Amino acid sequence: MTSTPARLLIIGPQGSGKGTQGVRIAESLGIPAVSTGDVFRANVKEGTELGQQVKAIIDAGDLVPDELTSAIVRDRLEQDDAANGFLLDGYPRNLGQVGDLDVFLEGRGEPLTAVIELSVPRAESIARLSLRAAQQGRADDNEESIAKRLSIYESETAPILDVYRGRGIVDEIDGVGSLDEVYARIVSALSARGITA
């Protein structure tokens, strides 16, 4: 059986564990995990021009403008290591970005092959984010920013799932459980689509 190319998106509310699971899945499939949040944070840390442009937006829990975000993702996906697949984490995050990504991937004849939706109840997300705030001291893990990011997720990000559901590529995964349990659920959903290591 030829395996299906792994052009993946992992999506879920902040605190759903998508970053951790995304890295693990990408490593097992030998594809890069592309996290827009990580790209922005690295730039803020290094004090690049991009970092200076986005710092206040990120700290407030708002979204970086689509044009800027989509251009960064396109550049990243054009690099050689993404030629055989990739896992997007945190992008697209609204319908405008879905449109941008569609134009880019359809231009290459390489649409997304699976969208992993990690479901975690809101109360659990908040509890996990508060714990992360205590452990990692992320500037955007304060109460106000957390509330704003979760409400942006519900109003802007959740609707993009309807678009992908219409394409039949969404796998809803229960995100409550140990890291290993959730990972195993994702692996099994992907292999049902022919996406295997």
Ligand code: AMP
């Ligand atoms: P994350 O680590 O995915 O929660 O992202 C952290 C922050 O980076 C978000 O709260 C936004 O300010 C910004 N960000 C990350 N990805 C995007 C995106 N696709 N569009 C706009 N802003 C983003």
